[in-house]
Amino acid sequence: MTEHAAAxxxxxxxxxxxHGATLLRRRKRLLALLAVVGPGLLAGLSDDxxxxxxxxxxxxxxxxxxxxxxxxxxxxxxxxxxxxxxxxGVVTGQGLIGLVRQRYGVRLASLATVxxxxxNVGTTxxxxxxxxxxxxxxxxxxxxxxPVAAVGVSFLVLRGSFHRVEHVLLAVSxxxxxxxxxxILAHPDWAAAARGLVVPSMPLTREALLLATATxxxxxxxxxxxxxxxxxxxKKLTENDLRYERVDVVTGSVLTGVxxxxxVVACAATLHARGVDVTxxxxxxxxxxxxxxxxxxxxxxxxxxxAAVLAASILPLSTAxxxxxxxxxxxxxxxxxxxxxxxxxxxxxxxxVGAAVVLIPxxxxxxxxxxxxxLNAVLLLPLLVFMAGIARDRDLMGRFTAxxxxxxxxxxxxxxxxxxxxxxxxLQLWPT
Amino acid sequence: xxxxxxxTGQPVRTLDGRAVGDVLDLSVRVGDDHPAVHRLAIGRRRIxxxxxxxxxxxxxHSAVQLAITSTGPPLPADRPTPLEADExxxxxxxxDTQIVDVAGQRVQRVGDxxxxxxxxGDLEVVAVDVGIGPVARRLGLxxxxxxxxxxxxxxxxLHLTSERGxxxxxxxxxxxxxxxxxxELAHLMAALSTEHAADVLATVEPARAAAAxxxxxREVGTRVALALEDDEAAPVLAELRPEQARHVRRLRSDxxxxxxxxxxxxxxxxxxxxxxxxxxxxxxxxxxxxxxxxGLA
Numbered sequence: 001m002t003e004h005a006a007a008x009x010x011x012x013x014x015x016x017x018x019h020g021a022t023l024l025r026r027r028k029r030l031l032a033l034l035a036v037v038g039p040g041l042l043a044g045l046s047d048d049x050x051x052x053x054x055x056x057x058x059x060x061x062x063x064x065x066x067x068x069x070x071x072x073x074x075x076x077x078x079x080x081x082x083x084x085x086x087x088x089g090v091v092t093g094q095g096l097i098g099l100v101r102q103r104y105g106v107r108l109a110s111l112a113t114v115x116x117x118x119x120n121v122g123t124t125x126x127x128x129x130x131x132x133x134x135x136x137x138x139x140x141x142x143x144x145x146x147p148v149a150a151v152g153v154s155f156l157v158l159r160g161s162f163h164r165v166e167h168v169l170l171a172v173s174x175x176x177x178x179x180x181x182x183x184i185l186a187h188p189d190w191a192a193a194a195r196g197l198v199v200p201s202m203p204l205t206r207e208a209l210l211l212a213t214a215t216x217x218x219x220x221x222x223x224x225x226x227x228x229x230x231x232x233x234x235k236k237l238t239e240n241d242l243r244y245e246r247v248d249v250v251t252g253s254v255l256t257g258v259x260x261x262x263x264v265v266a267c268a269a270t271l272h273a274r275g276v277d278v279t280x281x282x283x284x285x286x287x288x289x290x291x292x293x294x295x296x297x298x299x300x301x302x303x304x305x306x307a308a309v310l311a312a313s314i315l316p317l318s319t320a321x322x323x324x325x326x327x328x329x330x331x332x333x334x335x336x337x338x339x340x341x342x343x344x345x346x347x348x349x350x351x352x353v354g355a356a357v358v359l360i361p362x363x364x365x366x367x368x369x370x371x372x373x374x375l376n377a378v379l380l381l382p383l384l385v386f387m388a389g390i391a392r393d394r395d396l397m398g399r400f401t402a403x404x405x406x407x408x409x410x411x412x413x414x415x416x417x418x419x420x421x422x423x424x425x426x427l428q429l430w431p432t
Numbered sequence: 433x434x435x436x437x438x439x440t441g442q443p444v445r446t447l448d449g450r451a452v453g454d455v456l457d458l459s460v461r462v463g464d465d466h467p468a469v470h471r472l473a474i475g476r477r478r479i480x481x482x483x484x485x486x487x488x489x490x491x492x493h494s495a496v497q498l499a500i501t502s503t504g505p506p507l508p509a510d511r512p513t514p515l516e517a518d519e520x521x522x523x524x525x526x527x528d529t530q531i532v533d534v535a536g537q538r539v540q541r542v543g544d545x546x547x548x549x550x551x552x553g554d555l556e557v558v559a560v561d562v563g564i565g566p567v568a569r570r571l572g573l574x575x576x577x578x579x580x581x582x583x584x585x586x587x588x589x590l591h592l593t594s595e596r597g598x599x600x601x602x603x604x605x606x607x608x609x610x611x612x613x614x615x616e617l618a619h620l621m622a623a624l625s626t627e628h629a630a631d632v633l634a635t636v637e638p639a640r641a642a643a644a645x646x647x648x649x650r651e652v653g654t655r656v657a658l659a660l661e662d663d664e665a666a667p668v669l670a671e672l673r674p675e676q677a678r679h680v681r682r683l684r685s686d687x688x689x690x691x692x693x694x695x696x697x698x699x700x701x702x703x704x705x706x707x708x709x710x711x712x713x714x715x716x717x718x719x720x721x722x723x724x725x726x727g728l729a
Contacts, residue, residue, distance in 0.1 A: 098530065107570070238659050395595060396595070
């Protein structure tokens, strides 16, 4: 009693913080938060690329709000594995492919690298196809938009400092806000959207299963996993920064999910409500115009171009890092060409081939994109298994080795994703 | 010259021909410029025995034979005899790991470890091959690999970045990092991860650490100075010029500055200029005077 009585006045005497001090503290917290935003945000948002926007558009147009919960689960998987990737990079100081070579040997690493490079070239082509489609919505020829985008991306990444590259890419990411605008302008049924987000239900049809699987596959991409790890390594983050990096990863992943949700919502409120069917994101933008107005359609198209440019910037970079890591000549953007030939040649080749596929008249783009999605799906599972194995390796991860609870989470996520991938292949092989 | 990836995987037999497993790994005790193989790690899928090199009768590509018989004393199990404090496993801790070639100032990945026989029958590690040749050969592209020359880095010129290799080399007075001058130390720090660079700085004496910080690019110097633990930083800061030490202390005490710094100063390696030619030396002098004017930030 005496102790309490003695302690009480101390509390009463503590002066409440002044308005100025509170503002200063808030400003510092905001600065701290802004300072860490980067790797997670870029790696996450670049997963909302044209292929992703297409999948979300078709999901919303065909099934309304019903399958939004799949997006929620995908976002949780994204948080889980992007956080693991960033942690592996910070703790080991190595990118994903380099670690796979060290932990699993040169054969498995070479296989992963070959598939990753092939899939990344195809995905880069898909991004440039997104640029072309977005430009054509405004009446601009792909023979202008694609080369301009390719040259712009090359110039930005190869000539700019990291500081500048990151700021421009983050500014490009801001274009995703257009999807939130498009979603709001579509006047959705928010109660139905909330129900679809948290109450799992699925029509047992081939289309529903296919779209649910594609949603998982498009949200969690192999190149995003390799990028976030290499990026965390090059940012030279330390173990002390991991909790801040986690804020960044969660922010990026949640924003990725939120943007995907708004795309679904925009299409559900307009296209699904009126029974309009779409096949891709550009189609969705065109279809939105009479239903949600010019502004919504324009926002949707601008978002498509921005998403494509962001992903087209990051994919060749991610590929160049992975190839350099596998070949054993670790390189960075700071290196001169003669010191990092492999890095720069890989970067240039991925960009040029990706853009050329879209520009050459008779190249069958659809089979290329389908093959790319298949390769991404095939590669995703072993990469996740490698990551879970490395996370459990005490020699590599030291005091950051995954515990039992984390391992269970990885295994459950991998099992669910494996089920999706198997379902996807089964549906492709036996369409009826 | 023998190659580690060729020599491992061969079956091991006793004198009377009983198979006891395969050569899974070779261990060395770090310390010499070219350390001798200390033990053979033998097993089927995982290491079951660590056998001293003195127990090996023959070590040929066609046959590895131990100087013991199946009726003799049992082979030592790996569990009761863990690795010595300065002992590395070449496959686990060196092969396919990153290294810093201190002489060439490059980060590379080890494709193979090169071994040589000595006059007294020992086997010693002489270099690592960081070229594409060993990778191609291990992938089965032997003919193509034959046309690729070796790209060897002398064992004494490398710093291992695998967790165990890094720790052991830090503790070895004869290892590469302890022979480096201030500028070379600055190059090494620029190539390493921030944690490992801070370890290096905390290992050398404070005056050298301070000199290396000053020889570093100021971005790298600040980053590594921020990563030091408080007890490690104090003696190093005491050796810096007062205004630089004050500046670092201010940065270390401001968490917002640290976050902002890491956000804006990442990715690029910021190597200090090479001091090999007269022009490079002049550039370095210019850089150092700029450093004097601007401090670490």
